Amino acid sequence: MLSIQGRHALAKLMLPFFFxxxxxxxxxxxxxxxxxxSARLALADGLSPAYRxxxxxxxxxxxxxxxxxxxxxxxxxxxxxxAENQKLRRWYDVAVALANENAQLKASLHWIPDNAPNYVxxxxxxxxxxxxxxxxxxxxxxDHDIVPGDVALDAAGLxxxxxxxxxxxxxxxxxxxxxxxxxxxxTASRGNAIMAGDGSPYPRxxxxxxxxxxxxxxxxxxxxxxxxxxxxxxxxxxxPGGLVVGTVHYVRPGSPVVVPEAxxxxxxxxxxxxxxxxxxxxxxxxxxVRLMPPMPxxxxxxxxxxxxxxxxxx
Numbered sequence: 001m002l003s004i005q006g007r008h009a010l011a012k013l014m015l016p017f018f019f020x021x022x023x024x025x026x027x028x029x030x031x032x033x034x035x036x037x038s039a040r041l042a043l044a045d046g047l048s049p050a051y052r053x054x055x056x057x058x059x060x061x062x063x064x065x066x067x068x069x070x071x072x073x074x075x076x077x078x079x080x081x082x083a084e085n086q087k088l089r090r091w092y093d094v095a096v097a098l099a100n101e102n103a104q105l106k107a108s109l110h111w112i113p114d115n116a117p118n119y120v121x122x123x124x125x126x127x128x129x130x131x132x133x134x135x136x137x138x139x140x141x142x143d144h145d146i147v148p149g150d151v152a153l154d155a156a157g158l159x160x161x162x163x164x165x166x167x168x169x170x171x172x173x174x175x176x177x178x179x180x181x182x183x184x185x186x187t188a189s190r191g192n193a194i195m196a197g198d199g200s201p202y203p204r205x206x207x208x209x210x211x212x213x214x215x216x217x218x219x220x221x222x223x224x225x226x227x228x229x230x231x232x233x234x235x236x237x238x239x240p241g242g243l244v245v246g247t248v249h250y251v252r253p254g255s256p257v258v259v260p261e262a263x264x265x266x267x268x269x270x271x272x273x274x275x276x277x278x279x280x281x282x283x284x285x286x287x288x289v290r291l292m293p294p295m296p297x298x299x300x301x302x303x304x305x306x307x308x309x310x311x312x313x314x
Contacts, residue, residue, distance in 0.1 A: 118274045120144050124267040125169070134177035134199060135160075137169045138270055146170050151273045157244040157261030158182075158222065159270060170272065174264055175245070176203050184245055184258070188218035195220070195245065195258055201265070202249070202257035214256040220245040240275050 029036045122140035140146060150162040152172045160180070164171040173180055180197035184205070193208035205214055222243040246260040 118145070119271045120146055121269060121271050122170075124270050134174040134180075134197065134264075135163070136172050136174065136267060136270075138172055138272065139169050140272070142168055144170075145274065146272050147274070147276070149276060151239060151243070151275055152270050153243065153273065154262045154267055154270050156263065157246060159262045159264070159267060161239075162272060172270070172272075175260060175262075176201060176264055182239065182245075183223040184220050185223035185241065186214050186218055186220060186248065188215045189213070192223050200257075202251070202259055205248070205256040205258060208256075214248045216248060216250055218248050220248060220258050 025036075120140050122138040125137040125139055138152070144165075146162055146165050148162050148165060152159045152162060158175060160172045160174040160177075162170050163173045174197070175182060175195065176197040176199065178197055178199055180195075180203070182195045183192065184195045185192055186208075189212050191208055191212040191214065193205045193214065195203045196206050197203045205220075208214060222239055222241055222245060244261050246258040246262075248256050249259045250256050
């Protein structure tokens, strides 16, 4: 064993020794970098079992914690799924009842279903150009029969109208563009209005009856605008009634908007329907007002100039 004087001397020499050792290691790392790297990796490989042994308790505790949390989440998820299952069961009963009622009404009216309109599916391409702010390009391929005015829908609801057509792409004006004006019907209040786009995600409702205001949360569908001859106006030709648009929401008192069902921000697969085809025109039915034939024009009489009588005659 060292004496007290030896231990004091050794303690005084430790700091200079480690200082010189640190400088030596730095110089060795600068001059012999591959050797130092291989030595460091060999040391890490040798100490890896010790690292795993030291981390084993923490790993076991983390796995146990995840198991407990998972069991708690599963219990909550099961409760939520049971509640949703009951709710869906109630809605299923309502849907079955409405389907039966609808079938009975169709049978009593001798309803004849309309032919399905022609449609073309395409992939939406984001495009910021064109005349309209809120519009997209739709890649539809060659030999399509899309014309301006056709209706564009995605899997959820109305997306817009076709404004321009090309050989392989068509441009669709979105329902929230400033130039979009679409007649709609409110299903709960049974009122009519105009859905006007303003560039925001939620088009506004305007020109609705003040004594029949839109109801918060009611569904909005496209409305028909019949002309005196029983056909649609030219401005909304090809837009059938009953297409799903969205729901009513009040951003502030007196300012109803429509929350669209369609994905206006990220449209993907879009279908363009041609409702203007002559094949889908309704047949003549009793009760429809027919156009009156033109009235016959009376034959023109020869023009006889007026002659003022001369005084003293007669």
